[in-house]
Amino acid sequence: MGKFAQTFLNWEVMAQYAPKILEGFWVTVQLALAVVIAGIATGLVLALARSFRVKALNLLIVAFVDVLRAVPPLVLIIILYFALPTVGVRMSGFVSTWLALSAILASFAEEIFWAGMLAVPHGQWEAARSTGLSFLQAMRFVVLPQAVRITIPPLTNRTIAITKGTALGAVVAVGEILYQAQSAYSFSYNPSPLTLGAVAYLILFIPVVWFGRWVETRFAWKR
Amino acid sequence: MILDVAGLHKSFGDLEVLKGIDLKVAERELVFVIGPSGSGKSTLLRCCNRLEEPTSGSIRVEGVDIMAPGVDINAVRRRIGMVFQSFNLYPHLNALGNVTLALRKVLKKAKAEADDIGMRALVRVGLGDKAKAYPNELSGGQQQRVAIARALALEPSIMLFDEPTSALDPELVGGVLAVMRQMRESGMTMVVVSHEMRFARGAADRVVFMDQGRVLEEGPPEKIFNEPEHARIKEFIASLNG
Numbered sequence: 394m395g396k397f398a399q400t401f402l403n404w405e406v407m408a409q410y411a412p413k414i415l416e417g418f419w420v421t422v423q424l425a426l427a428v429v430i431a432g433i434a435t436g437l438v439l440a441l442a443r444s445f446r447v448k449a450l451n452l453l454i455v456a457f458v459d460v461l462r463a464v465p466p467l468v469l470i471i472i473l474y475f476a477l478p479t480v481g482v483r484m485s486g487f488v489s490t491w492l493a494l495s496a497i498l499a500s501f502a503e504e505i506f507w508a509g510m511l512a513v514p515h516g517q518w519e520a521a522r523s524t525g526l527s528f529l530q531a532m533r534f535v536v537l538p539q540a541v542r543i544t545i546p547p548l549t550n551r552t553i554a555i556t557k558g559t560a561l562g563a564v565v566a567v568g569e570i571l572y573q574a575q576s577a578y579s580f581s582y583n584p585s586p587l588t589l590g591a592v593a594y595l596i597l598f599i600p601v602v603w604f605g606r607w608v609e610t611r612f613a614w615k616r
Numbered sequence: 617m618i619l620d621v622a623g624l625h626k627s628f629g630d631l632e633v634l635k636g637i638d639l640k641v642a643e644r645e646l647v648f649v650i651g652p653s654g655s656g657k658s659t660l661l662r663c664c665n666r667l668e669e670p671t672s673g674s675i676r677v678e679g680v681d682i683m684a685p686g687v688d689i690n691a692v693r694r695r696i697g698m699v700f701q702s703f704n705l706y707p708h709l710n711a712l713g714n715v716t717l718a719l720r721k722v723l724k725k726a727k728a729e730a731d732d733i734g735m736r737a738l739v740r741v742g743l744g745d746k747a748k749a750y751p752n753e754l755s756g757g758q759q760q761r762v763a764i765a766r767a768l769a770l771e772p773s774i775m776l777f778d779e780p781t782s783a784l785d786p787e788l789v790g791g792v793l794a795v796m797r798q799m800r801e802s803g804m805t806m807v808v809v810s811h812e813m814r815f816a817r818g819a820a821d822r823v824v825f826m827d828q829g830r831v832l833e834e835g836p837p838e839k840i841f842n843e844p845e846h847a848r849i850k851e852f853i854a855s856l857n858g
């Protein structure tokens with residue numbers, strides 16, 4: 394037990410590197426927020442675009458979404474960060490991680506929103522249109538509010554799963570929690586900073602998980 | 617004429633559901649459309665506000681050709697109230713919210729005015745005390761009356777009813793029919809697809825019998841119900857009386 398504490402719960406090392414982990418914490422918060430906002434917004438826009446049922450456009454959307462759902466996030470980050478500079482496109486580790494995760498979240502979100510829209514009974518469209526609402530008004534005031542409620546549970550789960558992928562930014566030198574924890578580990582020859590990093594992830598994501606649970610009950614409604 | 621349908625054809629792929637329908641409905645008239653299932657009654661109704669796109673023919677509502685290119689279909693639709701078999705209330709809005717949505721978003725009325733009109737429509741269907749109730753808190757009959765109020769609130773010139781009582785438990789049918797009877801007495805022009813023959817006998821000005829996409833016979837209810845020219849109609853009515 395003493396050995397375990399010495400190795401993984403070394404207070405001295407933890408105190409020394411806590412400021413670095415905190416720095417990483419804020420980078421993770423920024424990156425996660427940016428991914429959630431861009432990913433969900435883009436996913437919603439793609440699903441709305443798909444609802445117009447323009448064949449060529451929908452083929453493009455489905456192709457984009459299918460490819461991105463199949464590619465591992467790390468592969469995409471590496472392509473953006475290491476491969477694109479060879480064709481003259483350079484971006485920071487932060488931006489490439491943000492772009493990769495946002496695009497992947499957008500793809501999953503699009504599919505989830507789309508399934509939610511299809512799950513709203515056709516009669517809802519007909520009732521709305523029969524009172525003179527335009528397509529967009531019916532979408533906005535009748536279909537979307539119901540679709541969003543249906544999508545909340547799968548969407549929160551998926552969002553949490555993908556947002557945790559911000560840790561992959563460590564590979565392309567984004568100074569987020571895992572990166573800070575790893576470099577502290579290699580400087581100190583003691584893995585306690587990794588424990589601290591794990592705690593930082595819990596502090597960040599447990600409230601998000603709870604928030605997801607709260608939203609699910611808040612927006613559930615009896616049929 | 618409030619509604620003037622002429623030579624209406626509608627096909628779904630190879631299946632021709634309407635094979636040339638002519639139907640005129642005058643102001644304040646209540647026209648009842650009956651016929652076996654699959655005869656095209658609902659499709660006819662749904663073509664009248666272009667929820668289904670007619671294949672050919674003409675439809676005029678208050679003199680406006682609603683199939684003309686460039687016609688503002690949303691403007692046409694708010695003049696035509698429609699009531700569905702499955703009510704189709706918006707589950708995320710309460711009764712008043714259901715009734716006022718189009719008032720606010722289509723007619724652009726302020727919230728206070730829309731609420732005022734909406735409340736009056738709910739009172740008309742006997743549900744003034746249910747304004748705050750959500751659809752899942754209402755019985756089927758109450759839901760259908762809210763749906764009627766939703767259509768009525770827009771002050772349509774004609775109301776279309778697509779089997780309004782078919783999804784209701786028998787003891788809830790009466791309340792919906794009472795509201796429809798009261799609408800008729802206040803002079804609303806109505807086209808009703810339904811199997812409520814007793815209601816038809818009592819309230820309809822004219823009964824249209826449809827069979828296989830055509831109007832087989834039409835006339836006053838006594839004529840259609842008691843001495844139709846076609847044996848087919850006699851059989852159908854006998855089968856309903858079971």
